Amino acid sequence: MRVALGLCYNGLAYHGWQSQSCGQTVQDRLEAALSTFAAQRISTLCAGRTDAGVHALMQVVHFDAECERSSHAWVRGTNANLPRDIAVQWAVLTNREFHCRACARSRRYAYVLLESPIRPSVDCGRVGWSFRPLDQAAMEQAASHLLGEHDFTSFRASQCQALSPVKNLLDIRLHKRGAYWRIEFEANAFLHHMIRNIMGCLVQIGQGKKTPDWMLEVLNARDRRAAAPTFSPDGLYFLGPRYDSVWGMPERTAAYDALP
Numbered sequence: 001m002r003v004a005l006g007l008c009y010n011g012l013a014y015h016g017w018q019s020q021s022c023g024q025t026v027q028d029r030l031e032a033a034l035s036t037f038a039a040q041r042i043s044t045l046c047a048g049r050t051d052a053g054v055h056a057l058m059q060v061v062h063f064d065a066e067c068e069r070s071s072h073a074w075v076r077g078t079n080a081n082l083p084r085d086i087a088v089q090w091a092v093l094t095n096r097e098f099h100c101r102a103c104a105r106s107r108r109y110a111y112v113l114l115e116s117p118i119r120p121s122v123d124c125g126r127v128g129w130s131f132r133p134l135d136q137a138a139m140e141q142a143a144s145h146l147l148g149e150h151d152f153t154s155f156r157a158s159q160c161q162a163l164s165p166v167k168n169l170l171d172i173r174l175h176k177r178g179a180y181w182r183i184e185f186e187a188n189a190f191l192h193h194m195i196r197n198i199m200g201c202l203v204q205i206g207q208g209k210k211t212p213d214w215m216l217e218v219l220n221a222r223d224r225r226a227a228a229p230t231f232s233p234d235g236l237y238f239l240g241p242r243y244d245s246v247w248g249m250p251e252r253t254a255a256y257d258a259l260p
Contacts (some may be wrong), residue, residue, distance in 0.1 A: 001066075001068055001093065002062055002064050002095055002096050003062065003064050003071075003092070003093060003249070004060060004062075004077060004092045004094050004098060005061050005062075005075075005078070005090070005091050006058045006088070006089045006090045006250060006253060007056065007086060007087060007088045008058065008059075008087055008089055009055060009087070010086075011026070011052065011053050011056070012055075012126075013028075013085060014026050015051065016050055016051045016052045017046055017049045017052070017056075017059070024174060026050070026086060027044060027046070030044060032081070032121045032232075033042055033079075033082045034063065034065075034079075037069075037074075037077035037078050038067050040065065040066055040067065041189055042065060044061040044062070044063045045061060045063070045100055046059055046061045047060040047104055047240070047241040048238055050137070050236075050238050051192075052233065052235055053125070053233035053234060053236075054236045054237070056176050056240075057110075057252070057259070058102045058238070058240030058250070058252060058253045058255075058256070059240065059248050060104075060240060060241055060249065061100055062098060064096070064254065071090070071091040071093055072090060072091075074088070075088045086158040087195070090250055092247075098247055100241070103244070103247060104241035105240075105244065106147070106186050106188055106257060106260055107186070107188075107189060107190060107241050108186045109185045109195050109239055110182055110183065110229075110239050111128060111185075111235050111236050112123065112181070112237065113127060113128040113129065113130055113134075113180070113182075113183065113199075114128065114130070114180055114181075115132075115133060115180070116129070118131075119186075120234075124234075126234060127136075127234060127235045128199070128236075129232070130206070130207065132207040133207075134203070134206030135208065136174055136176060136206070137200050138206060138208075139174055139205055139206045140174055142202060142205045142212040142213075143174070143215070144213070145215045145216040145219060146169050147169055147171070147172065149166060149167070149168040150166065150167070150169070152165050152194055152219070153165040153192045153222040154197075154219055154221050154227045155191065155198050156193070157194075157197075158224065162189070162200075163235070165191060167188060167259075168187060168188045169185070169186075170187055171184070171186040172184070172185055172186075177260050180260035181260075183199070183202070184239070186242075188247065192257075193201050193230050194246050195236060196230045197224075197227050197228070199231040200227065200229050200230055201214070201215055201218055202215075204228050209240065211216060218221045237259065239256060
């Protein structure tokens with residue numbers, strides 16, 4: 001039986017998604033909970049790995065299990081063995097043709113940013129921060145330079161393992177509600193630190209330190225040294241992948257609309 005799960009997690013306490021010898025990753029905790037519930041060793045694959053401190057509103061994973069359980073049982077039984085900052089939201093019983101990574105048409109992220117002269121407090125670790133006002137028109141003009149298929153080497157971490165820096169950035173949307181910005185990104189795939197490096201540039205442009213056309217200069221440079229420093233992971237959320245409807249996977253969880 002192949003099972004797909006959608007889960008939410010707060011990444012503050014974890015060293016990212018991918019399993020490590022310390023055991024303090026989201027994958028380690030999820031596989032331990034699944035293995036306890038299924039009474040067999042369960043190994044998972046995810047749709048998009050997240051770094052330390054990064055959150056997810058709909059990480060999608062799949063795994064194969066010998067035991068048979070209902071979709072409702074996979075949700076309840078797994079959550080009973082997970083820490084309270086990780087929770088399975090849904091389960092779909094599927095077939096071995098489904099692959100959470102290979103079947104994804106695109107992936108979506110959101111960055112939540114607090115614009116305030118005072119640093120975050122109750123939402124510390126869950127939002128980024130700009131202590132200067134931001135110019136939405138300037139950031140939107142800058143973001144438009146990134147849409148489409150490009151070589152995103154300037155926004156790529158040195159440790160990135162992607163085979164190619166060429167990605168297709170399908171959409172960038174900026175919304176502001178009160179003091180909070182929500183900037184959403186959708187692409188066929190992302191490079192390591194790509195969004196955080198783009199955010200570093202957008203914030204500098206929004207604060208008036210750089211012009212919107214500087215973003216195009218950075219993109220065309222194809223050199224990481226041309227861009228701004230990598231922005232904080234605190235406000236980054238993996239919103240999840242999109243799949244063709246034939247797979248029957250939800251496109252979002254309730255938490256999607258709970259963000260600012």
